[in-house]
Amino acid sequence: MGDEPIMGDYLSADNIVALVTALIGVGVSIGVVWYERLVRGKSIGYRVQMDIAVDSDNELFSALPRMPEATLVLLRIENDGAEDIRHGDYTDRDEQRGLTVQFSGRHVQSAAVTQPDPSGLIEHFRLSADATGVRHRDNKVFLPRVPLNPGEHYKLLIRLTGGPVRSRVEITGGIAGGRVKPNRSVPMDEKPPLFSRPSRLITVMLTVCVTVLAGIIIVGKDTPPPMDCATGRLKVTGSTAFAPVMQQIARKYESQCPRSTVTVAAQGSEQGVRQLADAGAETGKGTAPAVIAMSDGPKPDGSYPNLRDHRVAVIAFALVANNDVPVTNLTTGQIRAIYRGDIANWDRLGGPDLPILLVSRTADSGTRDIFRRRILGGRGEPAFTSRDCRHKNSPSDRVIRCELDSTAEVLGTVARLPGAIGYSEVRAAASSAGVRTLTIDGQAPAPQAVADANYPFTEIEYAYTSGLPPADSLAASFLNFTLRGVGQDLLTAGGHLPCYTPEGLQRCQEPTAGASK
Structure with a gap:
């Protein structure tokens, strides 16, 4: 008798609807999986994972001749279908050729296979002990017939010249009963999706959402955290x-x-x-x-x-000065002269008659060490000479320099004291009132400076x-x-x-x- 109310609760209209909906969701998900595996068949997909300009002075390429507009492309070629691709599935008339990579407006200088998965695939790129199956001519790279099981892949690292990055890249070739197609570009180490976007969307929506809904209604448990979460402190x-x-x-x-x-x-x-x-x-x-x-x-x-x-x-950093200082740019030489004590007043730099107050970080600061290495050429800052950042500890001191514990303290002190100068992370400086960021050798410390190797303070x-x-x-x-x-x-x-x-x-x-x- 005591169980009847409980069974009644389980057989309520809401729970029945939730259960039926969950079963429908699971059924649809199974159907999507079956359909996806049936219709995909044989398929080779490819995607460009990296396409960057190459500096001719880079030590990795110093042995190669200097070429104009040198670029480096990383291609991933994968079996993204549901069936194995064997040697005989390639339909090119040349028995030593399976696929052809073609670059628009660029000339291939060298090509190499990297990161095959599984590693044993590398053997299929050797025609003999002294001959490789990867050949190139003009703007094309010719690849051998490499057998691939579903999910297996290999990558090509190709050096090119004569054209800009992100020019058109196309892989052609025939697969009996299958196709060769481009895939969506994703980060280098991300695996390709097992299912297409519509099937993934349907599967996630119907299986996860509906199952969780049914679990909440019937079991009453909290939704668990994501699988990659960890607990503790x-x-x-x-x-x-x-x-x-x-x-x-x-x-x-x-x-x-x-x-x-x-x-x-x-x-x-x-x-x-x-x-x-x-x-x-x-x-x-x-x-x-x-x-x-x-x-x-x-x-x-x-x-x-x-x-x-x-x-x-x-991370990018900036040199900052009090708003009362109208100077907007300093050369590296001027900055070093300031921190040597050779320039102690802003009037020497076209500014007002104000003593230059050096607001620095303590010796534990990584920002201070970067400033020493990147801007001061490895030379240390002057000795600590001020407790309040505005008066010298001794009349014999050449400069006024204080040390503070944090970026926030530096920015607040520079904003408060006319004539003060310091350094800070770029975004913190840009959002602080009372300070202006200075260009260094004409290079602006904008947030995009992190992608520009010409800006020195990164x-x-x-x-x-x-x-x-x-x-x-x-x-x-x-x-x-x-x-x-x-x-x-x-x-x-x-x-x-x-x-x-x-x-x-x-x-x-x-x-x-x-x-x-």
Whole structure:
């Protein structure tokens, strides 16, 4: 008798509708999968994963002759159908040729196969011990007949000349009972979708939404977090310049993974890296501390050998001055003269009769180290000479220079003191009242400067962990979210160039990018 009300609840009209709807959704999903596998048949897809200009002075290509408009293209060729493609499925009359890659307006200089999956595919590109099946002539690359199971792929790295990037690229060739077609371009390491967009949309909408609805009504359980979420607590320390965007990423992660807590407590790049190393030493080799240290630029060579670096984004910085200073541009030579103490008044630079007040960061600051390396040519800043940033500690001091703990303090002090000059991350400077950003050698510190190697005041932002965090840890999940997930959009919105994008890949692989000459 006690069970009857419960059964009545389960057989309510709402629950019956939910159950029937869920069954329909699952049935439609199975039908979509069956239809997709049946009609796709044999198919080879291709997509351009990278198409960039090549600097002739790049050490990777220094052995090749200097060529005009040199470009580098990475092509991915994949079996995106439902059936195997065998050697005999290719229909070209030339038995040694399967597919032809053609470039509009460009001339092929060299071509090589890279990253075959599985690796055994590489054997199909060798005609003999001394002959390769990958040939090129004029604007074409000829590929051998490579057997591919569903989901298998290989990539071509091709160097071209004589034309601009993103010119037309086409692959032609016959597949008996199948087709060769272009696919949507996606980031380099992303796998192609198993199903077409309509089928994915129908499957997701009917299966996930309806099943979750039925589960909420009948079982009454909360919707679980995304599969890649991790639980626990994580501390992000280090760079104050990078702290604002890390706080946004932390809040976004917590909103998607509600059983996690990510605290951003920026204290300066060097101090954050040092504290991470100390925490790792205390916990020992068996357990990695739940800490990530952000650093403006890499840690010193040879220091903290147990730390593992992860390149996050290219970050741009700016030289800022008080609004009362009408100077808008400084050359690298003038900046160095100011920080040597050779120029101590703005009237020497066409400005008002005001002493130049140097508002700097402490020695733990990564921004200060970047300013020293990129702008001051490796020379350090003058000694600390002022406690209040406006009066000398001693009449014999040549300059007035103070040191502050954070980017926000630097910007606030420069805005408050007439004649003050300092440095900051670009977006923080642009949004601060009372300061103006200065061009350096005529180059503007706009947010897009991160993509322009000619602007000298840029650096790579690093995330450091104590060793490699376990795959199921909150540190690993949060790093993946930041580097390859939703965090990329927040990095871009913050004026930074994510390293794991086609545009950022090349900049983040250049350790000297943006260095002053």
